[in-house]
Amino acid sequence: xxxxxxxxxxxxxxxxxxxxxxxxxxxxxxxxxxxxxxxxxxxxxxxxxxxxxxxxxxxxxxxxxxxxxxxxxxxxxxxxxxxxxxxxxxxxxxxxxxxxxxxxxxxxxxxxxxxxxxxxxxxxxxxxx
Amino acid sequence: xxxxxxxxxxxxxxxxxxxxxxxxxxxxxxxxxxxxxxxxxxxxxxxxxxxxxxxxxxxxxxxxxxxxxxxxxxxxxxxxxxxxxxxxxxxxxxxxxxxxxxxxxxxxxxxxxxxxxxxxxxxxxxxxxxxxxxxxxxxxx
Numbered sequence: 001x002x003x004x005x006x007x008x009x010x011x012x013x014x015x016x017x018x019x020x021x022x023x024x025x026x027x028x029x030x031x032x033x034x035x036x037x038x039x040x041x042x043x044x045x046x047x048x049x050x051x052x053x054x055x056x057x058x059x060x061x062x063x064x065x066x067x068x069x070x071x072x073x074x075x076x077x078x079x080x081x082x083x084x085x086x087x088x089x090x091x092x093x094x095x096x097x098x099x100x101x102x103x104x105x106x107x108x109x110x111x112x113x114x115x116x117x118x119x120x121x122x123x124x125x126x127x128x129x
Numbered sequence: 130x131x132x133x134x135x136x137x138x139x140x141x142x143x144x145x146x147x148x149x150x151x152x153x154x155x156x157x158x159x160x161x162x163x164x165x166x167x168x169x170x171x172x173x174x175x176x177x178x179x180x181x182x183x184x185x186x187x188x189x190x191x192x193x194x195x196x197x198x199x200x201x202x203x204x205x206x207x208x209x210x211x212x213x214x215x216x217x218x219x220x221x222x223x224x225x226x227x228x229x230x231x232x233x234x235x236x237x238x239x240x241x242x243x244x245x246x247x248x249x250x251x252x253x254x255x256x257x258x259x260x261x262x263x264x265x266x267x268x269x270x
Contacts, residue, residue, distance in 0.1 A: 024158060026150040027186070057161065058175055060182040061244065089175035097179060097244040098230065 008033050010040050016117055017041065017079075018110075020052040030066045037070060041079045047124075048117035049074055052110055054085030061099050068101040075103060080120055082106065084113035139202030139211055147214075148194045153185040156197055160212060163199055167210050167270050176248040177210065177268045183245045184214045184264055192218020192261065204251070207269040217261040224256055 008029070011018045017040055025033070037049060051067070053059065059067075071081040084107045094101075107113035142163055145156045161178040169177070181197075188195035195216030202209055221227050230243045246252040251267035 024154050026154045028150055058157070058178045058182060060179050060186070061241070062182075062186060087175075089172040092172055093175045093179045093248065096176070096247050097183075098247065099244065 008036070010037060012040070012044050012046060015047040015121060016114070017044070017046045017049045018052070019049065020055075022055050024057070025063060027062055030063055034066050034070045034073075038073055038077065041074055041077050047079055047121050049079055049081045050110060050113045050117065051081065051083050052085050053083060053090075054087065054109075056090060057087070059086070059090050059094055061097060064094060064097075064099045064101055068104050071101075071103045071105075080105065080117060082113040082116050084108070084110050139200035142199045142201055145197045145199070146194065147185050147188050147197060150189065152194075153182065153189060156185055157182045160199060160210075163201070164210055164268070167201060167208065169210070169268070169270055173268060177212070177266075180245045180248040180266055180268075181212055181214075183241050184212075184266070187241055188214055188216045188218070188262075192216030195261075204267055204269075207250070207267075209250070209267045209269055211265065211267045213263065213265040215261065215263045220258040220260055220262055221254075221256040222258060224254065228254070 008019060008021055008023070017037065019033070019037060021033070023029070040046065041049065067081075067083060074081045082105045086106060105116060107116055143159060145152070145159065147153060147156060157178050160181045161174055164174045164177050185197065195214060195218070198213040198215070200211040200213070202211060204211070228242050228246070242254070245266070249266040250269045253265045254262065256262040
């Protein structure tokens with residue numbers, strides 16, 4: 001597998017961005033993805049980001065911090081981040097590692113994550129009027 | 130090079146250099162393959178892969194890289210996968226502090242050592258200022 005020159009695609013559907021991480025990310029790629037997503041939020045005005053990590057076999061402290069950092073930055077830009085599909089072994093390891101991911105919402109799968117974001121959007125509209 | 134219990138006899142499975150970020154990714158994938166081959170379950174595979182990822186990154190960030198040995202052997206009648214990380218970096222001044230939970234060394238690499246220790250069955254570390262650091266972790270099958 002060529003690890004160089006990889007870019008992770010970001011797809012926009014309605015008000016949401018969808019990102020599916022399909023590669024074992026090295027640190028620079030993780031940082032690049034973080035800024036790529038924030039740029040896309042800024043460019044499209046997306047209200048939510050779904051990040052599918054179901055293929056990731058490992059989330060270490062660096063990737064964990066990248067994800068929670070992105071959630072706080074996105075929230076400043078008025079977008080919610082939902083991490084979907086974390087493997088049970090990854091969740092167990094993250095807790096044992098002692099890594100907390102404040103501000104990061106998680107959902108079991110893409111569909112549930114989408115429901116979370118839609119509900120949030122509806123609540124926001126409701127509160128506005 | 131610092132020696133950790135050199136009397137043990139392990140079978141060397143591989144030796145890898147960590148010089149770039151790509152090396153970190155390749156080496157942690159290699160460790161996972163060996164863990165799988167050793168018959169570890171998916172959670173233990175994930176634990177050992179995550180643990181080495183933390184150690185490899187420490188070597189890369191703080192010592193400019195280093196060397197990794199992957200071995201398999203019998204430790205106290207456990208079938209063990211043994212990973213040794215050797216660097217010639219600045220060394221760790223206060224090991225006790227570095228091993229205490231919540232300690233972070235400037236660049237936000239906080240959870241490194243104590244977190245890594247929790248993921249494995251055996252954790253050994255030696256460090257000498259201006260000579261380097263050797264960390265050896267073991268995971269039973």
